[in-house]
Amino acid sequence: MFKRLADTGTAVAIVVDGKPVAARAGDTVAAALLAAGIDHCRTTPVTGAPRAPYCLMGVCFECLVTVDGVGSRQGCLIPVHDGMKVETQIGKREAGR
Amino acid sequence: MTAASDLAPSYDLVVIGGGPAGLAAASLAARAGVSTVLFDENPGVGGQIYRAITTTPVADRAVLGEDYWAGAELASEAKASGALIVNGATVWSLDPQKIVGVSIAGKARMIEAKHVIIATGSQERPFPIPGWTLPGVMTAGGAQTALKAQGLVPSGRTVMAGTGPLLWLLAAQTLRAGGRIDAILDTTPWRNWLQALVHLPDFALSPYFAKGLALLREVKAKVPVHRIDRVGAVGKEKLSEVVFASGGRERRLPADLLLLHQGVVPNVNLANAAGVEHVWNDRQLCFVPVLDADFGSSVPGIAVTGDGAGIAGGTAAAERGRIAAIAAVRALRPEATLPDTQAIRQKLQREEMGRAFLDWLNRPAESFRQPEGETLACRCEEVTAKQVRDMARIGCEGPNQMKAFLRCGMGPCQGRLCGLTVTELIAAERKMTPAEVGYYRLRPPVKPITLAELASLPISEAERKAVER
Amino acid sequence: MAANVGAADYDVAVVGGGLVGVATAWGLAREGCRVVVLDEGDRAVRASRGNFALVWVQSKGLGLAPYAGWTIRSSNAWGGFSDLLKQETGLDVCFQRPGGFHLALSEKELEARANILKRLHNQPGIVDYKTEIMDHSQVARMLPDIGPEVVGGSYCPLDGHVNSLRLFRTLHTAINARGVTYLPSHRVESIAKEGGEFRLTTAHGEIRAGKVALAAGNANMRLAPMVGLEAPMRPERGQIVVTERLRPFLSYPVVTLRQTDEGTVMIGDSKEESVDPAGLTIGVSATEAERAVRQFPLLANVNVVRTWSAIRVMTQDGFPIYDESETHPGAFTVCCHSGVTLAANHALSIAPMIARGALDKSLVAPFSVRRFHVQEAG
Numbered sequence: 002m003f004k005r006l007a008d009t010g011t012a013v014a015i016v017v018d019g020k021p022v023a024a025r026a027g028d029t030v031a032a033a034l035l036a037a038g039i040d041h042c043r044t045t046p047v048t049g050a051p052r053a054p055y056c057l058m059g060v061c062f063e064c065l066v067t068v069d070g071v072g073s074r075q076g077c078l079i080p081v082h083d084g085m086k087v088e089t090q091i092g093k094r095e096a097g098r
Numbered sequence: 099m100t101a102a103s104d105l106a107p108s109y110d111l112v113v114i115g116g117g118p119a120g121l122a123a124a125s126l127a128a129r130a131g132v133s134t135v136l137f138d139e140n141p142g143v144g145g146q147i148y149r150a151i152t153t154t155p156v157a158d159r160a161v162l163g164e165d166y167w168a169g170a171e172l173a174s175e176a177k178a179s180g181a182l183i184v185n186g187a188t189v190w191s192l193d194p195q196k197i198v199g200v201s202i203a204g205k206a207r208m209i210e211a212k213h214v215i216i217a218t219g220s221q222e223r224p225f226p227i228p229g230w231t232l233p234g235v236m237t238a239g240g241a242q243t244a245l246k247a248q249g250l251v252p253s254g255r256t257v258m259a260g261t262g263p264l265l266w267l268l269a270a271q272t273l274r275a276g277g278r279i280d281a282i283l284d285t286t287p288w289r290n291w292l293q294a295l296v297h298l299p300d301f302a303l304s305p306y307f308a309k310g311l312a313l314l315r316e317v318k319a320k321v322p323v324h325r326i327d328r329v330g331a332v333g334k335e336k337l338s339e340v341v342f343a344s345g346g347r348e349r350r351l352p353a354d355l356l357l358l359h360q361g362v363v364p365n366v367n368l369a370n371a372a373g374v375e376h377v378w379n380d381r382q383l384c385f386v387p388v389l390d391a392d393f394g395s396s397v398p399g400i401a402v403t404g405d406g407a408g409i410a411g412g413t414a415a416a417e418r419g420r421i422a423a424i425a426a427v428r429a430l431r432p433e434a435t436l437p438d439t440q441a442i443r444q445k446l447q448r449e450e451m452g453r454a455f456l457d458w459l460n461r462p463a464e465s466f467r468q469p470e471g472e473t474l475a476c477r478c479e480e481v482t483a484k485q486v487r488d489m490a491r492i493g494c495e496g497p498n499q500m501k502a503f504l505r506c507g508m509g510p511c512q513g514r515l516c517g518l519t520v521t522e523l524i525a526a527e528r529k530m531t532p533a534e535v536g537y538y539r540l541r542p543p544v545k546p547i548t549l550a551e552l553a554s555l556p557i558s559e560a561e562r563k564a565v566e567r
Numbered sequence: 568m569a570a571n572v573g574a575a576d577y578d579v580a581v582v583g584g585g586l587v588g589v590a591t592a593w594g595l596a597r598e599g600c601r602v603v604v605l606d607e608g609d610r611a612v613r614a615s616r617g618n619f620a621l622v623w624v625q626s627k628g629l630g631l632a633p634y635a636g637w638t639i640r641s642s643n644a645w646g647g648f649s650d651l652l653k654q655e656t657g658l659d660v661c662f663q664r665p666g667g668f669h670l671a672l673s674e675k676e677l678e679a680r681a682n683i684l685k686r687l688h689n690q691p692g693i694v695d696y697k698t699e700i701m702d703h704s705q706v707a708r709m710l711p712d713i714g715p716e717v718v719g720g721s722y723c724p725l726d727g728h729v730n731s732l733r734l735f736r737t738l739h740t741a742i743n744a745r746g747v748t749y750l751p752s753h754r755v756e757s758i759a760k761e762g763g764e765f766r767l768t769t770a771h772g773e774i775r776a777g778k779v780a781l782a783a784g785n786a787n788m789r790l791a792p793m794v795g796l797e798a799p800m801r802p803e804r805g806q807i808v809v810t811e812r813l814r815p816f817l818s819y820p821v822v823t824l825r826q827t828d829e830g831t832v833m834i835g836d837s838k839e840e841s842v843d844p845a846g847l848t849i850g851v852s853a854t855e856a857e858r859a860v861r862q863f864p865l866l867a868n869v870n871v872v873r874t875w876s877a878i879r880v881m882t883q884d885g886f887p888i889y890d891e892s893e894t895h896p897g898a899f900t901v902c903c904h905s906g907v908t909l910a911a912n913h914a915l916s917i918a919p920m921i922a923r924g925a926l927d928k929s930l931v932a933p934f935s936v937r938r939f940h941v942q943e944a945g
């Protein structure tokens with residue numbers, strides 16, 4: 002869907018659902034997922050429909066993902082860091098995670 | 099990085115939002131000697147128009163245009179002003195006593211303010227069409243943010259749909275950056291010209307006139323544009339095609355990305371939760387706060403400025419921020435020397451001049467604001483337009499009762515993506531005006547915080563007694 | 568039924584479209600009455616939009632023993648009531664009665680709890696129902712996620728819960744399907760009885776009905792004297808915190824914390840004197856959150872999506888008021904806290920009484936407002 006304009010930024014290695022993804026410094030989690038061509042970042046807790054980042058400005062809450070073990074984080078507001086673990090959130094969140 | 103624990107218990111002025119309005123307000127106040135803190139939830143300052151102004155990887159200045167780069171000065175002024183600027187700081191509560199609840203890196207604090215300037219800006223108007231929740235459908239503003247902040251451009255088969263100046267701006271920026279746009283579906287109703295035309299002379303004098311025309315020409319030379327009156331996204335797990343129609347003739351375009359935009363509306367959540375009175379603005383089809391000439395709201399000591407006060411654009415937002423800041427400084431530190439308000443008001447007036455024309459021309463058609471049938475009105479709780487309409491028909495005449503009945507507006511976005519739709523659907527079904535129907539009454543936290551953060555806040559003896567038995 | 572109401576537009580006018588009003592209206596419609604519900608608009612203070620949704624038995628009746636029996640009657644009727652609603656509307660209000668808990672975070676709290684229960688069950692004339700005091704390990708067998716600070720609690724197998732907002736929607740849907748006229752933004756300003764019928768004045772004109780049922784919550788205080796009745800009230804504010812949707816982790820409702828069928832966790836049960844429905848005390852929400860995290864530590868990282876306050880419909884002594892007017896025959900009050908718990912009674916017991924034109928004293932005499940007069944005299 003998206004390509005990087007200038008591949009200049011410093012590389013940041015993150016892991017998405019167990020697979021390595023090459024992000025860049027300055028990426029938010031949501032942007033890194035879009036750049037990596039990942040279709041959806043969660044399924045809804047109501048009907049299980051797939052969803053992907055929609056607004057990238059913090060208002061829609063479609064970008065909710067599990068980041069470093071903590072669920073329901075707004076991916077479009079969180080900058081990536083080396084070694085970050087991102088997981089697709091499936092349906093309802095599990096208490097304690 | 100400022101941590102929650104680094105914050106003082108109180109500041110004279112708390113500015114919420116680091117777009118042009120907030121940056122201009124915070125710089126002016128701090129320079130006038132007022133102790134000022136600015137909170138913004140984004141990783142960097144700039145707000146929507148100047149997103150990632152200090153970090154953007156887009157080096158070629160022509161891509162984003164000079165209007166974008168104008169933000170660099172605002173950002174550096176603010177940095178030098180002495181205001182404490184805290185990014186990654188989400189304000190989740192504000193009450194009439196001007197206690198600000200803020201969360202930074204998972205730690206919440208309550209900060210006292212003598213004066214508060216809300217500069218939380220705007221968001222894109224909900225665009226509830228069939229299939230708008232499919233992965234592959236995004237807002238045009240979202241795509242623009244990805245361009246500004248991360249240098250991402252659409253590369254697959256891309257369709258843009260909607261109305262308003264921002265749609266054309268993004269199209270131009272995308273094309274300049276070498277991105278791909280297969281088609282633009284223009285939803286602007288022809289009849290809008292009837293109301294817009296009388297305001298054309300004013301618009302012709304405003305700075306937006308020449309810029310706007312040039313943009314249209316630039317884009318139309320490269321991309322096919324279709325006037326349409328219906329559009330939908332189709333796909334199983336993600337977008338596969340865009341269906342659109344004009345005068346009954348249906349067409350389909352295979353697509354990987356559909357970018358939607360039909361204008362921006364004030365981000366009312368925080369002001370609403372603080373008890374600020376709002377009214378319906380029929381020209382801009384949204385709720386706006388009731389404000390005095392200095393952007394002071396119905397709650398003493400709380401101002402709402404920038405596009406949050408009603409849409410007027412980024413340059414106007416900065417001037418509005420300055421006016422709100424001058425009022426704050428006058429109240430907090432009367433002895434301070436201040437810039438000439440008259441000159442600022444004149445600049446603002448010039449900026450706002452073309453607005454009526456733009457508003458009337460780009461007023462989205464009813465069919466794009468008042469969905470039907472199975473189209474989702476509320477994305478979070480997956481409530482359909484039909485459900486909302488049915489409940490309205492059996493007597494539900496307001497959004498707060500609707501929320502209780504259907505859970506629309508109860509999800510994490512707190513009504514940001516359904517509020518206007520629900521108000522308009524009820525108005526349509528019950529033959530009322532949106533002003534009569536009203537809006538959701540919002541409550542803290544206006545952005546989610548964790549239970550542990552809430553639990554960590556100060557508790558008085560009386561408050562504990564109200565719960566423990 | 569229509570024969571004895573003369574020219575009135577409706578057999579019964581129900582004043583108030585909260586849970587009590589619509590449950591009563593539905594019951595009346597089932598009895599064949601032509602019913603109108605007069606309600607306020609969207610911004611009204613409405614306990615039915617902000618409650619905790621328990622169908623609760625334990626601790627009910629301290630101070631008025633018959634209230635325990637009345638509550639159990641409703642709790643027992645609830646299953647059938649929700650089935651009927653489902654048949655009529657297709658909507659499931661998710662009534663469950665697995666039993667419920669009261670959790671204590673200190674020995675002192677547990678002792679206080681045991682004392683209350685002892686006093687309650689020692690009252691003369693109280694129906695016998697079981698509430699068990701449990702220690703930490705007994706509770707943990709049923710609620711494995713409790714934290715170490717939970718010293719114990721009380722458990723009553725008759726306790727349950729429901730999706731109360733869906734109940735509210737379902738009742739509105741059901742009365743609509745049964746032909747009840749629902750008129751929002753029809754705040755009743757005054758009520759008079761003329762020529763054998765009641766005339767209810769609203770800003771949108773006059774409504775005439777053969778009978779009138781006052782179910783306007785705390786506003787009954789103002790309306791009741793217009794028809795020779797009384798409703799001494801003392802409204803009270805409660806605050807609730809609610810989280811995002813979670814996978815099921817809690818099999819029993821706790822009086823201060825429950826997981827809804829949708830997955831959200833509701834946390835609450837505060838009491839404040841304030842009657843400002845817009846106000847919200849963050850420190851009260853913080854206390855609720857702090858206790859919730861101590862009770863269930865796994866909730867610490869969960870997101871809170873909303874908090875709200877709502878005004879309880881509360882009579883002076885906390886017990887229901889059901890009365891019929893002596894001076895204005897055909898006028899009734901239906902007024903109570905715990906309108907969720909008692910919804911089955913209102914629909915299936917109180918409404919038929921109103922339809923017949925007389926309250927059944929053998930069931931509801933203890934809930935007459937006369938109890939206040941007796942106390943004053945004594």
Ligand SMILES: Cc1cc2nc3c(=O)[nH]c(=O)nc-3n(C[C@H](O)[C@@H](O)[C@H](O)COP(=O)(O)OP(=O)(O)OC[C@H]3O[C@@H](n4cnc5c(N)ncnc54)[C@H](O)[C@@H]3O)c2cc1C
Pocket residue numbers: 058059114115116117118119120137138139140144145146147148187188189190217218219220221222239240242243264267362365368403404405406410411412413415545
């Ligand atoms: C997606 C988008 C893109 C846009 N792009 C352009 C453009 O390219 N050119 C143009 O002329 N206009 C653009 N606009 C219009 C925009 O409204 C501008 O006119 C301008 O950005 C408004 O400035 P502002 O200072 O009022 O608010 P904004 O620039 O919107 O700034 C508001 C800031 O407040 C922050 N904020 C919001 N809520 C909270 C909270 N609860 N806690 C902490 N921080 C918070 C936000 O993160 C944001 O940084 C855009 C609007 C949107 C929605």
Ligand SMILES: Cc1cc2nc3c(=O)[nH]c(=O)nc-3n(C[C@H](O)[C@H](O)[C@H](O)COP(=O)(O)OP(=O)(O)OC[C@H]3O[C@@H](n4cnc5c(N)ncnc54)[C@H](O)[C@@H]3O)c2cc1C
Pocket residue numbers: 582583584585586587588605606607608611612613614615616617618619620621622623753754755756782783784785786790804805806807877878879880902903904905906907908909
């Ligand atoms: C925080 C909280 C937690 C609760 N938890 C529980 C619980 O767990 N279990 C339980 O059983 N109960 C609970 N309750 C109580 C329960 O919600 C109420 O008993 C019930 O909702 C009362 O319903 P009602 O119809 O009497 O009042 P309301 O819902 O307040 O409705 C009164 C209606 O009358 C209307 N009205 C007022 N004046 C007029 C007029 N002049 N003309 C026309 N209409 C008028 C109002 O607009 C309103 O619609 C709780 C309440 C609160 C506040």
Ligand code: FES
Pocket residue numbers: 031053054055056057058059060061062063064065075076077078
């Ligand atoms: S993409 Fe909308 S909130 Fe993150």
